[in-house]
Amino acid sequence: MLHRALAPARLRAWLLQTVTWPLAVLMSLPGAGVGGAPALQLQALAPGVFVHIGQQLALDAPGHDDIANIGFIVGTRCIAVIDTGGSVRVGRALLAAIRQISPLPICYVINTHVHVDHVLGNAAFVLEHPKFVGHAALAAALANSRDFFLQQYPEDLDQPPSAVQIIAPDIAVASTLQLDLGGRRLSLKAWPLAHTDCDLTVLDTSSGTLWTGDLLFRDRLPAVDGSASGWLTVLDGLARLRVARVVPGHGPIAGDLPLALQPERRYLRALIDGVHDELARGDSMQQAIVQVAAVEQPRWLLWDGTHARNVARVYEQMEWQ
């Protein structure tokens, strides 16, 4: 089926592995991929490292299943997929794009966390027989989200929507894990409570490419679904990594990691400090939503809704600290 090797694809894969690439070569791959599914547009970041940049859209907007940065890394033996998009359709388009690049087996599908825009495409990869990989807390988080996904995003699953399409990890990462793709090693790290309770990063040690998942939002307002203060601590840990480039969960690729973390750090700090001051004055949650970090609004996309939820969450948490 999809494993069928196509000569041009094989040639292209060889080129990708051997030719020295300039950074961020844009590759447009329109038209039908293998199996008839349209292929996602990819950006090649380094030899064997490909990303599809998601659109900056709201979670209920048309096209909401294609908002996360997703991609894959090609070794000499096999391929690892990193996040699968917000629908089985997008997952299939990612698979089609992979098959335009390489016929190698997909040995791992890694999910950086539980959110719908990163995991609902998993089902598209089942017939490739990969090992699904995630944070040790991902399985429980998916179990808690399953009903919500089925109720809110039935159109993003194959019809009829079913819980079996929401696929939990086979391999749970409690702290760190090394994955060998042949000729290159991925270094996975599970982080404590931050954006969510199941954030996982992937570092391709060959190219120095760090996939942060949603531990890094660029341009799009970060959504706090875990702990803002925990997230700041995790950002300190991330900033110590030496990497050549960063693939954020949302927004453009960055070269300088500490620099790329700064806007998010500034927002989270403003959020925490602002809520702290609101509580010290005995202000209501509604006052806090209006007043906290208001200066940040023009600096971010998709502020409305997300900021209010962030303030509410941090307010509820800090009430009892």
Place this chain on the structure above:
Amino acid sequence: MHAHSVSQPVSQPWPQARVAVLACLLLGFGGEASAISDGQTPSSGAWEYLQRQFYPDRSLGVLDENFMSLEAPANTPDPAATPLTLHFGTAAVGHIRQIRIIIDNNPSPVAATFDLPSGARVAELGLRVRIDRFTSVRAIAETTDGRFEMRSAWVNASGGCSAPPSTLAAGTLGEIRFRPSPDARSMLISIRHPNNSGFQIDPRSGEPIAAHYVSHMRFSSAGQTLLEADTGISLSENPTLRIGSDQPLPAPIAMEIIDSADAHFTGSWNGAVASNVATSTAAGAGGTR
């Protein structure tokens, strides 16, 4: 049991019958409301039923925003803890007898009933509620001269009643925190209580969680009761109450609470300079038996 608390058992517990009656009312409304309200529009179903129950043949004024206004988010930041604030204008302060908060499409629509003693100068009331699905939220005030005023808002939210307990639900049951405003005219009160709705599932065991909620509150300032409230399962986890006045609220501020398991809790704030002074104690379930 709570080393840092000032023990202050409630000396005059409210009649037990009152709590029991309230629970029956809540359950009764729950059944009726959900039977009636399927597919309703903002002004039909549960509300029409409740209006007949509580306000038969009453005209509900809705005109003057300066007299009273209801602040509610059109899109809630948290369906399980949607903030609502009622503001009372100069003409209303000191002239309100009762305020009822009704969430039309909740399984238990009557979220809270506040009773104000004569002359209580309440200018603002804030609380956080569970919203089960898209709904009208209403505040109906009865004035001391027998008039009724209603304000309503439409809130987009779903799943607030069945949202699983958060990790924040843990902690010392019945702990009460006080946060006064700098001008001392308002007080934010946070109550540590799971306020389980009865519609939640324990995500670990898959078992339903029994309803366990704050059923009554009494707030006083310098020994004078400023309000009492009958409350139910529509209050959020860790309920909050924010009370504002048009004049400083003199210390000591005291809060007395009864929950649906008949546990009594009290907390007080003595006007210490440092904010966030919290004292509370649990008389414990069955403490009055």
